[in-house]
Amino acid sequence: MTTAVPRAAREVRLAVVPSGLPGPEHFTVAETPLTPPGAGRVLVRNQYFSVFPALRTLFGTEIEDTPLPGLRSGDALFGPAVGEVVAAPADSPLRPGDQVVHMLGWRDYALVEAAHCTPVDPALPDPVAHLGLGSVAYGALTRLAPVREGDTVLVTGAAGAVGSVAGQIARLLGAGRVIGSTGSPAKAERLKSELGYDAVVLRGAGSFAARLAEAAPDGIDVLLDLVAGEQLTAAVDAARPGARFALAGTLSAQLSPHQAGDRAPVEIDAFRVVVRGISLRGYSGADHPEVEREWTGRFGAWLRAGDIRFPHVRIAGLDRAPEALRDVIAGRWFGAVIVEL
Incomplete structure (x- = not known):
């Protein structure tokens, strides 16, 4: 290890399953203890994560045919995130300082399986662009x-x-x-x-x-x-x-x-x-697992040439994430919505 591990992470949890559309009152920001990453894991300090309306589909217990697990009361939310590795076992392929994309957003620190992390591709001029859809x-x-x-x-x-x-x-x-x-x-x-x-x-x-x-x-x-x-x-x-x-x-x-x-x-x-x-x-x-890499290459080239825009808004702070989800569902924003930590 080369970086001290914080004692706890802050994460957004589903406090109660909403009967209709979710609002900030259905979520809570809680602390959860952190331990140093063991074999096969790394600790990532999240820098950005995306807020997307399809997350609402996962709230509740009667969820079928979805590619992601349902969320019940007390569960931490998740979604695409970009962060920096701050601690890793000596034999890990990832090292402190590496920027990665992973699926444990909605928290400031995440213990992530190294195999589930994708290094940030330098083809994109801004790491946030990895959170576009x-x-x-x-x-x-x-x-x-x-x-x-x-x-x-x-x-x-x-x-x-x-x-x-x-x-x-x-x-x-x-x-x-x-x-x-x-x-x-x-x-x-x-x-x-x-x-x-x-x-x-x-x-x-x-x-x-x-x-x-x-x-x-x-x-x-x-x-x-x-x-x-x-x-x-x-x-x-x-x-x-x-x-x-x-x-x-x-x-x-x-x-x-x-x-x-x-x-x-x-x-x-x-x-x-x-x-x-x-x-x-x-x-x-x-x-279509080959699409992501192909898209990243073309997206980066189009961005650098000025041929395409990446419309998005950045919301500052983990505490504002539940409000951001409500606003996404209400159609307030234009383009992608990114929480910046």
Whole structure:
């Protein structure tokens, strides 16, 4: 060991499982004792971690088919984090001072399995960029619904952590027209003025399908769906023959106070799916392990060339993390939300 180990870590815990949407009152910041890292582990001082709305899906005991474990009362929250190794056994491949990415965010210090740490890639000019979710959009738009030159692409939930990068990726991959959706007129303007969206469809003011038809009178070739609900229904109606749909999120359920978040039933026109030859597939990064490295390389090159932006907001302090989650779920922020420690 080369660094003194702090006696305790502070972490955000789920105090009580919310019956609806979570608020700061459902969480507590508690101390937990720390011990020096044993064989196969390292101690990481977290510098940043991300706050994402899908975390809400894990609250409760009746969770099925999720890639991450559910959270019950008293459990510490978790999620992607960037930190610095401060202590490691002599035989560890990681050394104090190394920056790593891991999944034990929502705390200031984390004892992490060394095998579950990924060294920060110097291809990205800012380590915080490792906490962006662009790999989801990139994987979906290259593996499941590949963008072709001149395509019209629709991204639902375009102002969130994935969507704010997805439209830019679609354009860089050759899309001729990029359309987004959001519930905020202010965000719609930012999507067009800052991120190059050609049109943005607002939800919540009449028929989403009618407004999509105005934005895409000739239909859409590719859908990256992060919302489901009526927006997926409308996208099927707007699809051109041979359209490719990639489903990568269900925000309509995850952000609803009336649903648990792990179900997102949608009514779509199966007849149109058949006669128009629409492909519709769900995207999971675990099915495409090669995407992360490929994305990091391209993302870093695009960032350095000024071809892409990484919209995000930084919230200072662990104590503000529960409030940040509430604000993410309420749709307050534009892009990714990062807690800085």
